[in-house]
Each structure stands twice: as C-alpha cells, then as structure tokens.
Amino acid sequence: MAATHTDSGSPCMVSVEAGSYRVSRPQSARDVIDLIGKHDIVIVDLKFTDLPGQWQHFSITLPEVHEELFDAGIGFDGSSIRGFQEIHESDMLLRPDPATAFVDPICETPTLSLICDVVDPVLHQPYSRDPRYVAKKAETYLRQTGIATTCYFGPELEFFIFDSIRFGQDPHSGYYFVESAEGEWNTGRDEGAYGGGNLGYKQRYKEGYFPVPPHDTLQEIRSEIVLTLQQAGVRVEVHHHEVATAGQNEIDMRFSTLTRMADNVMIYKYVCKNVARRHGKVATFMPKPLFADNASGMHCHQSLWNDERNLFYDANGWALTSDLCRWYIGGLLHHAPALMAFCAPTTNSYKRLVPGYEAPVNLAMSQRNRSAAARIPMYSDSPNARRVEFRxxxxxxxAYLAFAAMLMAGLDGIENRIDPGDPLDRNIYDLPPEEASGIRQVPGSLEAALDALETDYAFLRKGDVFTDDVIQTWIDYKRRHEIEPIRLRPHPWEFYLYFDV
Incomplete structure (x- = not known):
C-alpha cells in the first residue's frame, strides 16, 4: 500500500503527505475562491450524504460564495433528508470543506463541487447524524488511543452496468426485468432489432472475470469512468470486468485515509452512474441484482500506521503480520454480526452472503484464501503492503459509517487483544461438516444483523464516535423503511411454490 503520486492534472493547490501517499488539494476558503477564478467556474454545487448513504445536493451562484460561507455555512431543510430531522426541528446548515473541492467532470456548465459537513444551527456543533462527522470522529478517536496516527482504507467496489432495468410493485403485481447484451440468457435472442444479428459473444455465468473484448463490451465505458474519476482528483489503479455475466465491473481506487476514502467512494458512485447514463446504460451498486450468479461486494483493505511505519507488518509473524494486525482482525471477526448492520445494510445484501458465490460467509482469517471473511493479500512481501482485507x-x-465501524471493531480487538483463531488456509466451503460446523458465520438476514447490533454496540460508543441516537435511528430506519415493507409484500417465487396449495 505504498506509492508516491502527484496528480498534476487535478485542480489542487497545496501538497499534503499522508503516509507514503501524496495528494494536493485546496486547504482554505481563499484557495477555493482562487480555484473558481482559475477554471472560470459559474456554479458551485454543495454535496452531502444522508444517513442511508446517498449524495444529496443543491447549487449556489458565485455571489453566494465567499470566505464566510466556509465558517457560517448555508441553510437547508433537514426534515426532507432521510434519517435526519423531524419537521419541527428542520433548519440545518451545510459547511463546505475546502479540501474536498473538485471541478465537477459530470456537469456541462462549469461547476465546482464541494463536499459539506452538516451543522446543527441551534447547538452550533457538527450534527450527530451526519455520516461524515462519524467518520471524522473515528479518525480522531484512533489518534486519541495512541495506537496509531492513521488508518488507511482501500475498498474494491463492484457494480453492474445494464442496458436497461424495469421494476414495479403494486397490490396486484410485482416484477423486475434486467436486460444486458452481455447476459448469457441472450445467446438465442434475435438481435436484429438492436442493429444487427446476434454475434454470440455473451458472458457465461460465473465466467466474466478478465475475458478481453468482444466478450467484454464495457472496456471503453470503464476507461471513460477512470479518466473522469481522475479529473475529479480520485486516483485509480486498475479496472476490469468481474465474474458475473451481464456487465459486472470493478474499478479500484488508490487507498487513502478513512474519511477521504469515503469521500472518494461517493465520487466513484456518482461518476459511474453518470458515465453509464451518457452511454444509455445504467449502473447499479445493488449487491445481488441477478439470480444464480455472483453478487457485488466491497472488499475493504485496511491498515494502521504510525506516520511512515505500517503497524500491521512483522517479518517474523504469520503471513508477515504483527500481533496488532491479528488483534485487529480478531475485533473484526468478533464484532462481525453487529458490523454487518452497517457493512451489509440492505435486505438484498443477504442474498449475496450465501455459500457458493465467492461470498465470505465464514468468520475466519486466512492468507490468499478468498473464502475467508478476513484475508491477508500475499501479492508482495513489502512491509508497506501488509494489510487485512475484510471481505x-x-x-x-x-462508506462513512461502514469504515468507521470497522475501525472501531479493529481498535476494540487491539485494546482487548482478541484472538482471531487459527488461520484457515483451505477452501472453507470444502471442509467436512464436522469442521465447518465450528466456524461462526455472518448473520443470515438484515434483521439478524440489526438484532446483533442492538446487543453489541459498546465498541462503537467509545470516544462518542457513534452516539446512541445514531445507532438507534439507523436500526429504526432500517426496520421501518426496509424490513417491514418487504415483509408485507408477496415474492414472485412464492407464487411458484404455493399458488396451487
């Protein structure tokens, strides 16, 4: 996880070092105002994240952009944002973070985007339910423990690009319909209506990993996404087609610090969706949109550093890892059932977390083995490369909440020296039943994960990183808006199973 990089093409003004990764970004309101003039910006877009994790925004004109904006903030209606305020306490403030400024590569109108923090105007304090504030508090708490100065995250976000998607449900019908020219189900389709005959190059189920064009029809779109991300100041390492048929992809960003990486995840989703739309296609980060093929994960590489020293490395340790690294893994595995409430936070997530689709349902650690929940990548024996991949x-x-929760679980593992158990360097799915039965597994549903969070959240409360209000609001929102509505609605497969009873 070591690199030196200077993004000469990004609109940045001050060089900042973080470990061995160097980025340059505006550091003050004056820097941002100078940047606006340099790029002939005419609109400034203010972006922030709601509690479930989607970007929200509104735009302001140049007369409204001045140095006081970055201290005083600008008002908005918090009662209209999911997971935020009630109607009788709706007034909230957005405070732009100068270090997040980037010339928006999606907008045709010259636009500068700023990621904002949410502020309570009555308390004159950061808003407790602002996900970005939770992430910042986690980094502060890390430094307060004295264990490390920096936590790096490197998530691998997988996603699908489809040609079209249709779905709907009402009292008398319910359906979804996915279409992709790459889909194996289209080998027999008459494609004359699509501009030519059927050329036959379709991705077979579970065989979408790495074939070249013409099987991989999304090479150029992914390349465009990568170049667009770089315009937004996000460094990218690699892109490729993923395992599933019908357009599953992965684009890997260079690691960064916790909050900054969560910012980059939001930019990543924004760019992927909008570039796909330019091409008349649709990108989705829904974990399991297709039956009978692999789902989309977000494997999270993470490590702790003291300035320039990787604390997860030990030349004499198992898989070149330190005791501190293994205790961190112990914390992840011990608290995994509760972590899933933030890390796999949808009912659809648990259609991914099943055996047989490379999904890490077993709470064990390993080196190289992708069937384990916690893996030590072995591509390099460099001290700087030692990290844990939580799958x-x-x-x-x-991302703000998930990264913060993982860090807090790992720190709890270090503070309590939690033993992760013996490594399992075999295919866990092929273990004899008597061995497999002794391995803990992730929860089987979102409801079970929320139940686990209700009984195991003290580790999140340390340093007031996650407040009781945030945790309870999250649980209540998920139950009321996701679990209960799905429980009320018939599933199409139930008609197949039960219509003739």
Missing amino acids: CPDPSAN
Whole structure:
C-alpha cells in the first residue's frame, strides 16, 4: 500500500503527505475562491450524504460564495433528508470543506463541487447524524488511543452496468426485468432489432472475470469512468470486468485515509452512474441484482500506521503480520454480526452472503484464501503492503459509517487483544461438516444483523464516535423503511411454490 503520486492534472493547490501517499488539494476558503477564478467556474454545487448513504445536493451562484460561507455555512431543510430531522426541528446548515473541492467532470456548465459537513444551527456543533462527522470522529478517536496516527482504507467496489432495468410493485403485481447484451440468457435472442444479428459473444455465468473484448463490451465505458474519476482528483489503479455475466465491473481506487476514502467512494458512485447514463446504460451498486450468479461486494483493505511505519507488518509473524494486525482482525471477526448492520445494510445484501458465490460467509482469517471473511493479500512481501482485507461488506453500505465501524471493531480487538483463531488456509466451503460446523458465520438476514447490533454496540460508543441516537435511528430506519415493507409484500417465487396449495 505504498506509492508516491502527484496528480498534476487535478485542480489542487497545496501538497499534503499522508503516509507514503501524496495528494494536493485546496486547504482554505481563499484557495477555493482562487480555484473558481482559475477554471472560470459559474456554479458551485454543495454535496452531502444522508444517513442511508446517498449524495444529496443543491447549487449556489458565485455571489453566494465567499470566505464566510466556509465558517457560517448555508441553510437547508433537514426534515426532507432521510434519517435526519423531524419537521419541527428542520433548519440545518451545510459547511463546505475546502479540501474536498473538485471541478465537477459530470456537469456541462462549469461547476465546482464541494463536499459539506452538516451543522446543527441551534447547538452550533457538527450534527450527530451526519455520516461524515462519524467518520471524522473515528479518525480522531484512533489518534486519541495512541495506537496509531492513521488508518488507511482501500475498498474494491463492484457494480453492474445494464442496458436497461424495469421494476414495479403494486397490490396486484410485482416484477423486475434486467436486460444486458452481455447476459448469457441472450445467446438465442434475435438481435436484429438492436442493429444487427446476434454475434454470440455473451458472458457465461460465473465466467466474466478478465475475458478481453468482444466478450467484454464495457472496456471503453470503464476507461471513460477512470479518466473522469481522475479529473475529479480520485486516483485509480486498475479496472476490469468481474465474474458475473451481464456487465459486472470493478474499478479500484488508490487507498487513502478513512474519511477521504469515503469521500472518494461517493465520487466513484456518482461518476459511474453518470458515465453509464451518457452511454444509455445504467449502473447499479445493488449487491445481488441477478439470480444464480455472483453478487457485488466491497472488499475493504485496511491498515494502521504510525506516520511512515505500517503497524500491521512483522517479518517474523504469520503471513508477515504483527500481533496488532491479528488483534485487529480478531475485533473484526468478533464484532462481525453487529458490523454487518452497517457493512451489509440492505435486505438484498443477504442474498449475496450465501455459500457458493465467492461470498465470505465464514468468520475466519486466512492468507490468499478468498473464502475467508478476513484475508491477508500475499501479492508482495513489502512491509508497506501488509494489510487485512475484510471481505464481508458490499457497495450498498454508507462508506462513512461502514469504515468507521470497522475501525472501531479493529481498535476494540487491539485494546482487548482478541484472538482471531487459527488461520484457515483451505477452501472453507470444502471442509467436512464436522469442521465447518465450528466456524461462526455472518448473520443470515438484515434483521439478524440489526438484532446483533442492538446487543453489541459498546465498541462503537467509545470516544462518542457513534452516539446512541445514531445507532438507534439507523436500526429504526432500517426496520421501518426496509424490513417491514418487504415483509408485507408477496415474492414472485412464492407464487411458484404455493399458488396451487
């Protein structure tokens, strides 16, 4: 996880070092105002994240952009944002973070985007339910523990690009319909209506990993996404087609610090969706949109550093890892059932977390083995490359909350020296039943994960990183808006199973 990088093409003004990764970004309101003039900006877009994890925004004109904006903030209606305020306490403030400024590569009108923090105007304090504030508090708490100065995250977000998607449900019908020219189900389709005959190059189920064009029809779109991300100041390492048929993809960003990486995840989703739309296609980060093929995960590489020293490395340790690294893994595995409430936070997430689709349902650690929940990548023996890859999260997660929760679980593991158990360097899915039965597994549903969070959240409360209000609001929102509505509605497969009873 070591690199030196200077993004000469990004609109940045001050060089900042973080470990061995160097980025340059505006650091003050004056820097941002100078940037606006340099790029002939005419609109400034203010972006922030709601509790479930989607970007919200509104735009302001140049007369409204001045240095006081970055201290005083600008008002908005918090009662209209999911998971935020009630109607009788709706007034909230957005405070732009100068270090997040980027010339928006999606907008045709010259636009500068700023990621904002949410402020309570009555308390004159950061808003407790602002996901970005939770992430910032986690980084502050890390430094307060004295264990490390920095936590780096490198998530691998997988996603699908479809040609079209239709779905709907009402009292007398319910359906979804996915279409993709790559889908194996289209090998027999008459494609004359699509501009030519059927050329036959379709991705077979579970065989979408790495074939070149013409099987991979999305090479150029992914390249465009990568170049657009770089315009937004996000460094990218690699892109490729993923395992599933019908357009599953992965684009890997360079690691960064916790909050900054969560910012980059939001930019990543924004760019992927909008570039796909330019091409008349649709990108989705829904974990399991297709039956009988692999789902989309968000494997999270993470490590702790003291300035320039990687604390997860030990030349004499198992898989070149330190005791501190293994205790961190112990914390992730011990608290995994509760973590899933933030890391796999949708009912659809648990259609991914089943055996047989490379999904890490078993709470064990390993080196190289992708069937384990916690893996030590072995591509390099460099001290800087030593890290843990936690494979349970998926891209439906709110990155600010998920990253913060993982860090807190790992720190709890270090503070309590939690033993992760013996490594399992075999295919866990092929273990004899008597061995497999002794391995803990992730929850089987969102409801079970929320139940686990209700009984195991003290580790999140340390340093007031997650407040009781945030945790309870999250649980209540998920139950009321996701679990209960799905429980009320018939599933199409139930008609197949039960219509003739």
